[in-house]
Amino acid sequence: MRRLEAVFAPDGALAATIPGFNARAAQIEMALAVEEAIEQECSLIAEAGTGMGKTFAYLVPAILSGKRTVISSATKNLQDQLFSQDLPVVRAALAIPFKAALLKGRANYLCLYRLENTLGFLPHHGRTEAAAIESIRRWAARTRTGDIAEVSDVLEISPLWPAVTSTADNCLGQECPQYSDCFLVKARRKAQEADILVINHHLLCADWRLKSDGFGELLPDARIIVVDEAHQFAETALQFLGASLSSRQLQGLANDIRAEQAKDAGDMPELGQAAEALAAKIISLRSLFARVPKRAPWQELERNPALMSGLQALVRQLATLAATLKPAAVRGKGLESCWKRCAESEARLRLLLEETQSESVRWAETYPHSFSLHRTPLEIAPAFKQFARQARATWLFTSATLSVAKRFDHFAAMLGLENVATKSWDSPFDYQSQCLLYLPPELPDPASSAFAEAVAYAALPVLTASQGRAFFLFTSHQALQQAARVLTRESDYPLYIQGSQPKQVLLELFKRAGNGVLLGTASFWEGVDVRGPALSCVIIDRLPFAAPGDPILAARLEALRRQGRDPFGSFQLPAAVIALKQGIGRLLRDRQDRGVVMLGDPRVRTKAYGKVFLDSLPLMQRTSAIEDVERFFAAEVAGTVR
Numbered sequence: 130m131r132r133l134e135a136v137f138a139p140d141g142a143l144a145a146t147i148p149g150f151n152a153r154a155a156q157i158e159m160a161l162a163v164e165e166a167i168e169q170e171c172s173l174i175a176e177a178g179t180g181m182g183k184t185f186a187y188l189v190p191a192i193l194s195g196k197r198t199v200i201s202s203a204t205k206n207l208q209d210q211l212f213s214q215d216l217p218v219v220r221a222a223l224a225i226p227f228k229a230a231l232l233k234g235r236a237n238y239l240c241l242y243r244l245e246n247t248l249g250f251l252p253h254h255g256r257t258e259a260a261a262i263e264s265i266r267r268w269a270a271r272t273r274t275g276d277i278a279e280v281s282d283v284l285e286i287s288p289l290w291p292a293v294t295s296t297a298d299n300c301l302g303q304e305c306p307q308y309s310d311c312f313l314v315k316a317r318r319k320a321q322e323a324d325i326l327v328i329n330h331h332l333l334c335a336d337w338r339l340k341s342d343g344f345g346e347l348l349p350d351a352r353i354i355v356v357d358e359a360h361q362f363a364e365t366a367l368q369f370l371g372a373s374l375s376s377r378q379l380q381g382l383a384n385d386i387r388a389e390q391a392k393d394a395g396d397m398p399e400l401g402q403a404a405e406a407l408a409a410k411i412i413s414l415r416s417l418f419a420r421v422p423k424r425a426p427w428q429e430l431e432r433n434p435a436l437m438s439g440l441q442a443l444v445r446q447l448a449t450l451a452a453t454l455k456p457a458a459v460r461g462k463g464l465e466s467c468w469k470r471c472a473e474s475e476a477r478l479r480l481l482l483e484e485t486q487s488e489s490v491r492w493a494e495t496y497p498h499s500f501s502l503h504r505t506p507l508e509i510a511p512a513f514k515q516f517a518r519q520a521r522a523t524w525l526f527t528s529a530t531l532s533v534a535k536r537f538d539h540f541a542a543m544l545g546l547e548n549v550a551t552k553s554w555d556s557p558f559d560y561q562s563q564c565l566l567y568l569p570p571e572l573p574d575p576a577s578s579a580f581a582e583a584v585a586y587a588a589l590p591v592l593t594a595s596q597g598r599a600f601f602l603f604t605s606h607q608a609l610q611q612a613a614r615v616l617t618r619e620s621d622y623p624l625y626i627q628g629s630q631p632k633q634v635l636l637e638l639f640k641r642a643g644n645g646v647l648l649g650t651a652s653f654w655e656g657v658d659v660r661g662p663a664l665s666c667v668i669i670d671r672l673p674f675a676a677p678g679d680p681i682l683a684a685r686l687e688a689l690r691r692q693g694r695d696p697f698g699s700f701q702l703p704a705a706v707i708a709l710k711q712g713i714g715r716l717l718r719d720r721q722d723r724g725v726v727m728l729g730d731p732r733v734r735t736k737a738y739g740k741v742f743l744d745s746l747p748l749m750q751r752t753s754a755i756e757d758v759e760r761f762f763a764a765e766v767a768g769t770v771r
Contacts, residue, residue: 133157133164136189136222143185146222155554159186162552163525167194167353172517172524172549174359174540176531178556178747179714183527184211187355188219192227192325196352199326201333203358203365204656205233209278211357212327230323232316232348234331239275240295241307246463247292247388261289269293275312284631291381298378298470299385304462321349330362334369337516352522358656359526360707363543366509367681371489374477375501376411382474383408386454386467393461400457400464403450410446414439418493418500426680427491440482440502447475480504490684505681507688510545517544524549529556530710534744539703556717560747563723564716565761567591570753572731575671581608584670584729585615590755591666591727594762597622597644598724599666602654602712604673609648612670622646627653639663655711658718665724665762667716672730672742673708674701702738706745713746723765725758 136142137157144150159177166173167190177183191198202208212231220227248262261283268280277290295313308314320326328348333356336348356362386404394400417436421429430436454468481491481502488507493500506512517524531540537551558564569587573580592599601616603609606628613626623642625635627649639645640663647653654673675682686696709728716724726749733739743751752758 133160133190133193136160136193137185142222142224143189143218146218153182153557155557156182156186159183159552159554160190162550163187164190164194166525166550167191167196167523170523172546173526174531174537174546174549174551175525175527176537176551176553177527177529178554178558179529179717180556180558180720181554183529184215184357185219187357187525187527188215189223191353191355192219192223192225194353197324197326197349198353198355199328199333199348199351200355200357201328201330201362203330203361205237205278205329206656207358208233208327208329216325216327227324228319228322229325229327230316230319231327232320232332233276233329234335235300235313236290236294236296237277238295238312238316239269239272239277239293240300241269241310241312242301242305242463243295243299244269244293245307246392247385248289258289261287265289265293272312274316286631291377296378296381298473299381299466301462301466304465306462323349326351330356330358330365331369333362334366337366337513338370351520353525354520354522355525355527358528360528360530360540360711362526363509363540366513367505368503370509370512371503371505372477372480373501373503374474374481376415376499377501379411379474380408380499382467382470383411385463385470386450389461389463389467390457393464394457397457399453403453407446407450410439410443414443415498415500418495421493421495421500422678423495424679425493425495426683427493430493440478444475444478444482447471447478451475478502488688490681492680507681507685508543510543514545514547517546529714530707532745533703533706534741539699539707542699556747558717558720558722558747560717560749564747564749565725565758566746566749566751567725567727567755567758568731568734568751568753569727569729569755572729575730575732581611581670582615584608584668585612586619587729588612588668588727589616589619591668591725591758592616592620592622592646594755594759595666595725596762597642597646598663599646599668600653600657600659600664600715601646601648601668601670602715603648603650603670605676606650608670609650613648616646616648620646624648653715654708655714657715659715660718660722662722664716664718664722665765666727667713667724668727668729669709669712670729672705672728672732673712674705702741706742709742710745725761727758 134157137152137160138144139152144152159175159181162173162175163186177186200211202211208231212229216229248265264280264282272279277294283289305311326348383404387401390397390400417433417439451468451471454464454471458465458468481504489504490507491504493502531537532553533539535553541549572583572587588601601612603612609627613624616624623645625639625645625647627635632652635647636657639647640659643663685700689696689700713726716722716726733742
């Protein structure tokens with residue numbers, strides 16, 4: 130038996146290390162496929178069904194190869210799990226010494242300079258903020274990593290964190306007086322020395338951009354690059370490789386100018402006045418953006434002369450502010466940084482306002498208290514193909530959702546991957562006996578104004594049969610709110626509605642309740658893991674086609690038409706299939722889990738493309754009779770589940 134197979138054997142190293150470890154044929158097959166790709170120095174797309182154990186299937190052969198490996202995940206939670214849980218287990222099992230490091234984006238690390246200079250109690254702070262500031266200061270005195278994830282009693286979304294973390298814009302770099310103690314610098318040094326480095330997709334894209342621009346690199350050269358949760362990578366890259374500017378960035382600039390002026394240029398009150406003027410301009414623009422749709426194409430902005438005039442005035446104001454800051458830059462590194470940031474913001478805004486014929490789209494996004502401007506490329510395939518070639522590494526792309534009807538064309542085309550090996554392994558879960566797909570009859574077309582309420586009413590008997598214990602997933606916030614009104618009136622189960630509390634709080638409350646119904650949109654369709662009977666039903670209102678009004682999607686579809694391609698078949702349909710697979714994947718997370726999926730969209734039965742969706746899902750029983758749903762859950766109560 131080969132060493133790799135021996136590690137995964139029933140009496141092998143993993144079984145000796147992990148209580149209750151089960152050898153899985155598919156896991157061993159994937160590990161062997163990864164080993165072969167590493168030995169042949171070729172790339173691999175590997176789809177691994179939920180519960181198969183793909184993490185160990187790529188970690189073990191990568192470590193056994195002795196080659197430097199970079200693992201990129203989609204989320205910080207997965208990063209932490211890989212580094213803190215999975216790698217120590219594999220290290221203990223293999224008894225092979227290797228250096229492992231975890232590296233996150235700079236916004237995840239405490240900035241000692243900003244802690245000293247910008248975090249303080251302000252007039253608008255209340256008791257909660259005062260307590261949070263004290264918690265951050267106490268933690269800062271004892272932390273060894275500076276990773277803000279260590280602070281459990283200050284929410285990740287707290288507005289205090291930007292005050293004590295840095296951005297690429299406001300970081301002073303080697304000129305910082307705290308540089309020798311910088312947590313980010315220490316983390317990057319460890320990353321350069323690591324044999325196994327765990328990062329996220331944003332950092333991988335940042336490294337890509339730096340290398341493409343000729344400005345060096347963030348990450349060490351690696352011989353193996355694993356892109357986990359790879360179905361999210363292309364979208365991350367599209368956003369990262371564009372240009373953007375937000376009102377939050379400009380407000381932060383104004384705040385930093387005031388702080389640095391008070392510290393190093395008290396005799397230059399004009400700096401504070403210019404910063405106040407910038408802050409006032411941002412507030413004025415925010416009121417104009419309040420009348421703009423949440424995600425708006427640039428043409429929408431151009432229909433508002435006052436808004437466009439305001440943006441042009443902002444360019445001039447930034448130019449004036451940069452000129453005011455320039456003579457003050459010699460007073461201190463903070464002021465010098467503010468001057469450079471101001472000049473860069475002006476240049477970026479000019480780029481965003483400039484009309485070009487390049488393959489990119491300009492758009493804006495608005496929030497309750499801010500706005501952002503973007504220029505986004507329509508595709509990344511040519512650029513990524515060049516980056517992957519220059520990396521001279523074995524690339525492994527893996528996820529539970531990469532194929533559409535057993536084909537990988539869509540994913541490969543997004544990244545420009547050619548002549549790449551593809552493999553797929555089904556989930557070890559027995560979907561035929563553990564899961565039932567319910568397609569309720571006689572629901573209206575999703576385009577109907579009555580659809581959202583009709584789906585909510587169709588879900589009521591399902592929730593009665595499941596005794597709550599459900600995720601109700603929506604493709605829009607509007608549909609969520611309509612369904613929430615129905616369930617509030619008609620259902621007695623505890624409701625946990627996205628937006629009412631932070632995501633992690635809602636999840637914990639849902640798990641503890643044991644009979645709750647959680648209503649969520651995009652962020653709950655993937656990356657959420659609830660094992661056991663607390664989640665026994667997933668209800669999906671409609672097929673998750675991307676919103677047709679999204680400016681990036683509209684521009685991308687038009688570009689496909691110009692290329693003579695079918696936008697629906699080549700992009701919209703496969704993207705929706707992968708999103709649906711992610712949503713349904715929330716249900717079974719363990720071998721003992723079982724439950725019902727309800728899909729409310731009648732198009733899965735009435736449209737020809739519905740077969741593509743059904744053929745892409747795990748093989749499970751299907752029904753349109755609510756009595757079958759009731760019998761499915763009744764068997765659980767009666768203890769007759771096989």
